[in-house]
Amino acid sequence: MERLNIEEAGRTCQKVISQVKKVIVGKEPVLEKVMLAVLANSHILFEDYPGLAKTLLAKSFAMSMGCGFSRIQFTPDLLPADITGTYVFNVRSGEFELRKGPVFTNILLADEINRAPPKTQAALLEAMQEKQTTLDGKTHLLDNPFIVVATQNPIEYEGVYPLPEAQLDRFLVKLQLGYPARTEEVEIMHRRMLRGQEDVALDPVTDLRTILDLQQTVEGIHVDDDVMGYIADIVQATRSQRQIDVGASPRGSLAIFKLSRARAVFHGRDYVIPDDVKEVVASALVHRLIMKAESWVKGTSASQVLEEILRTIPVPRVKT
16 A cells, blocks of 8 residues: 555545535535545444435445445344354365355445344444454454444334444444435435436446555644644543533544544645544544433533534644
């Protein structure tokens, strides 16, 4: 892998977004954050209502980047082997052969991940954290990049298994698409009519090697000491905020750090500015905070508390 010229890296990111926007109408801020997670080679959790194109978005990114794509529909009877794969006896050869599961891909869509029991959800933990899976005592490395895009429905509470905090923490960002505006909804129907079919096909505008080079480019982005202090101040403030029961861990600081560097690349800069930090804080921390019971009763959300924290933390001046 090699680091790309920063302007070239920014242009490549914009090309991917432009290609995805041929299918996804509007939602530019969400598309940018998905691209940032890709640059950070990390995982994405969508918590939103059904029918808002979460699956289509994941598939569109995979097609636009020339990446492998697999989808798992999580159900109560799903087994860990249905995710990782298993060894199957081959009668002809007289040996057990590995039949790889859908986890052996680049972008894995874990659809309605909270419908499967914890034992099955845990099958993804090793893959998400270590980029490998263990079958019958043998360790198998996963493809690189490997990114899980998980979805869950926020309005269903029966027959579901909420993700434990340890697994939520593995997701770099938590995002919502939200309902489209009226003009966007009309445009969705218009594009469907012109397409003449349900399936969507996008040509890749880059390839796996370039995506890996983009991820390596992120590692060369400079972060000033004052900006790192700014990130630490924000995360530490979540641990003393009166509305929050449990604040973010150092993994939250690292999430903001990674996303800020990725955003710098996305915008063609080789250094991070405070605006990069402010733009990614909510997506990086909202799922890492445990709110106090009285906060839920009052309707105070984690996003609102983070906005309040950002207003109170002094913004550093960074020389460019």
